[in-house]
Amino acid sequence: MRICGEIEVRDREETLINLDPIQSGGRLTADAMKAVIAYGDGYSVCDACGKPFRLDHIKKPPLDAFHRDLATFVNMDVARVVPGARRGFQAVTHTLVSPGQPVILTALSHYTAFLAVESTGGVPREIPADGNHRITGEAAAATLEAVIRESGSPPPLLMVDHFDYQFGNEHQVREIAKAAGQYDVPVLYNGAYSVGILPVDGKALGVDFVVGSGHKSMAAPAPSGVLATTSEYAGEVFRTTGIKGDLTQRTFGIKEVEMMGCTLMGATVMGLMASFPHVRERVGRWQEELENARRVSDALASIEGTAILSELPRRHTLTRADTTGSFDVVARTHKKKGYFLTSALKDRGIGGLFPGATRVWKYNTYGLTRRQAEHVAAAFREIARENGLTVK
Amino acid sequence: MRGEDDGGAGSPSIYIPVSDISMVMGVARRAVEAVFQSLFILTDLRVLLRSTAPDHRLDDAQKAGVRDRIAALRREVDAIEQELLR
Numbered sequence: 001m002r003i004c005g006e007i008e009v010r011d012r013e014e015t016l017i018n019l020d021p022i023q024s025g026g027r028l029t030a031d032a033m034k035a036v037i038a039y040g041d042g043y044s045v046c047d048a049c050g051k052p053f054r055l056d057h058i059k060k061p062p063l064d065a066f067h068r069d070l071a072t073f074v075n076m077d078v079a080r081v082v083p084g085a086r087r088g089f090q091a092v093t094h095t096l097v098s099p100g101q102p103v104i105l106t107a108l109s110h111y112t113a114f115l116a117v118e119s120t121g122g123v124p125r126e127i128p129a130d131g132n133h134r135i136t137g138e139a140a141a142a143t144l145e146a147v148i149r150e151s152g153s154p155p156p157l158l159m160v161d162h163f164d165y166q167f168g169n170e171h172q173v174r175e176i177a178k179a180a181g182q183y184d185v186p187v188l189y190n191g192a193y194s195v196g197i198l199p200v201d202g203k204a205l206g207v208d209f210v211v212g213s214g215h216k217s218m219a220a221p222a223p224s225g226v227l228a229t230t231s232e233y234a235g236e237v238f239r240t241t242g243i244k245g246d247l248t249q250r251t252f253g254i255k256e257v258e259m260m261g262c263t264l265m266g267a268t269v270m271g272l273m274a275s276f277p278h279v280r281e282r283v284g285r286w287q288e289e290l291e292n293a294r295r296v297s298d299a300l301a302s303i304e305g306t307a308i309l310s311e312l313p314r315r316h317t318l319t320r321a322d323t324t325g326s327f328d329v330v331a332r333t334h335k336k337k338g339y340f341l342t343s344a345l346k347d348r349g350i351g352g353l354f355p356g357a358t359r360v361w362k363y364n365t366y367g368l369t370r371r372q373a374e375h376v377a378a379a380f381r382e383i384a385r386e387n388g389l390t391v392k
Numbered sequence: 393m394r395g396e397d398d399g400g401a402g403s404p405s406i407y408i409p410v411s412d413i414s415m416v417m418g419v420a421r422r423a424v425e426a427v428f429q430s431l432f433i434l435t436d437l438r439v440l441l442r443s444t445a446p447d448h449r450l451d452d453a454q455k456a457g458v459r460d461r462i463a464a465l466r467r468e469v470d471a472i473e474q475e476l477l478r
Contacts, residue, residue, distance in 0.1 A: 014441040030439040034432050349446020369443055 012351060017372050020352030021318055022165075024366035025197050025217035028271060032219055035274035036267045044266040052254045055262040055269070056080060066273045073280060074191070074210045075201040076228035080238060080256070081214075081264045081272060085192045088211035088227035089116035089159065091258035092188050095237045096156045097122040102147050103157050104185070106135045106171070108164035113190065116159075125155070127176075132311060133167045135160065137175025144183055154183040162200070163193040167310040168318030168362075177206035186233065192216050193318060195226065196279045197366060198286040208233055214268070219275035224268040292373035293317040293365045299377035304390040305329065309360065317366040328358040330387040341383065348379040423475035430468040433461050 001009045012018055013027060028036070039045065048060040056067040071079035082088045089112060097103055099121030105113055107129045117124050127135050127143040140158070147155050158180045162173050177187045186208040194200050195212025196219065202210040214224025229237055238259070241252045255261040264272070293314045300306050305325030310316070327341050334340040338356040345353065354361055365373055381391050437458065444450060450458065 014438060014445060016446055027442070030435050033435045033438070037431050037435070038428065372443075372445070375446075 016346070016349055016351035017368060017376060018352040019350060019363040019365065019376065021362040021364045022216060023352065024317065024364040024368075025193070025219070026213075026215040026222070027219060027367055028221065029219045029275045029278045031274040031278065032221070032271040035270040036221060039270040040267045042266055045269060046265060054254055054256075055265065061270065061273065063269065063273070066269075066276065069276065070226050071228050073200075073276075074195060074212065074226070074228050075203045076210050077231040078234040078238065079226055079228035080259055081269050082211075082225045082227045082259070083263055083268070084215065084223035085190065085211045085213040085225045086112035086116065087223070087263075088209075088225055089113055089188065089190070090119060091227055091237055092209050092211075093117055093120045093122060093157065094258055095239075096186060098156070102151055102155045103159065104140070104143060104147065104155050104180075105159050106161065106164075108133065108135060108166050108169075108171075109159065109161060110165050110190065110192065113159050122156075127160075133164075133169050133309070134311065135164075135171040135176065137172045137179050140172075140176040141179040141182075144179055144185065148183060154185050156186070157188060158185050159188040159190060161190040161193070163316045163318065165193065165318070166362075167320045168193065168314075168316035168364075169311045170315045173205050173207065181206060192225075193316065197283060197289070197317075199283045202228060203230075209237070214272045218272060218279050220272035221268045224264055224272045288370075289317050289366055290314060292368050292370060293319065295373050295377045296363070296365050296380070297321075299380045302381065302392045303327075303384040304392060318362060318364045320360065320362050322360050324359045326384065326389050327387075330389065331358040334387070340387075344383045344386075345379060348375070348382075350376055350379055420475075423472055426468040426471040426475065430465055430472070433465045433468065436461055 003009055018024065045055070045058060045061060045063060049058050055063055057064055067079055067081070070081070071077055082091065093103065093116040097117065097120040101122050102125045103117045103122040104127060105117065105124050106127045109126070114124055125143060125147050127140050129135055130139065140160070144154070144158070158176070160173055160176050161171060163170055173189060180187045187206070188209040188211060189202060189205060189207040190211055191200055192211070192213040193216065195210065196217035200210065208230055210228040212218060212226040214220030214226070215222035218224070227237070238256045240254045241257055244251050293316070297308050297312070297314050297319050300321050301308050303326050305323070307322040307325070309320040309322050331338045331340055336343055338358045341358050342353050342355050345351065353363060365376065368376070384391050440454065440458065441448060444454070
């Protein structure tokens, strides 16, 4: 079925249980889909935009209130919507980092954090992960001390993920922020895998910036996200324009420089806003999500030769599995080779895994119903038995 | 020139006298609402397909919900037909 030309309808979510590691938290709610239908036109939120002509001041639709609600949601003082978490990182690095300055990241940081540092000419310094692929406060303190010793002054920024994209492991954000606070180093909390799916309290964590991803974890279209900060840093990162045209003498009101004026002017922000009441409610059901994740990870772990590489018990729905000693052994002699696993899963109505992957791969169970999670768990066990693997 | 920016639908240029516009808008209002309502009802059904994938085996409450939505959808489609084809 095609929409037009070569553009096919995407019906993966309607026909399969989708385990894609990056897609689950961004699946739209019904209300977000309806908002996209009604607000798909380009500058659709600008119908009633009046002075001072800025997105977060628009009252109809109520974007002004939505911005305040977003800040409250993550317990920070001021929030802006941004075109993805990466643009939130960039706004902060552009504000705080000068060329040549070291910026603390971690050994599990997302590549966009590195690019945000690179775009300022900053120099990345990574906090190492421990043997369990976790970033600890102790390791952060050691890295901070080493960087200060070498450069003679504290770095301008430390960026840390609450849950990383590689293992879905939880990192010691509170302890890391405490270590950074001893040197007055501002901390950016990357909540791409947390804001919108589990409760996040920026002030309780002691961080200065909270960045979330709309399309990864807030049931919103891409690219969308949130950047929230404290009153202390809001004036810097959301500073307004002061530039003037030399010929025309034009000035540009209260447009914010790092936001490049307005950010999300149509379906993206409306999808984000329409999903928000559901998102606010669903973070309270995080334990149910973890139970589903554990059902699936337990099923995989019960297959002899399989290892869950993420921390156990699971504290996130994103999980990294190693099936080199199980499904990959089957793949060596199977007529479909490495594709046998994704093929067998597809036969059972399950998709989203990297095609051909039978060694180390990731999946995400976020948003599945209990019945769907049980179906996935049963499918892994069944495929293992059918292919001669031992299931404990 | 009218008709060139019609999204490719190829509809002819039509001049509507101002005196007729209020009547036309009244008709259009109901038709527009019915189109949106229809899309929203179909969206609810789409989300149901998602939450029940892959076998789409519905429980009794879900089936009742589908019946209600289809009935509501028929009413909206009837309204579109009445308003646009009279």
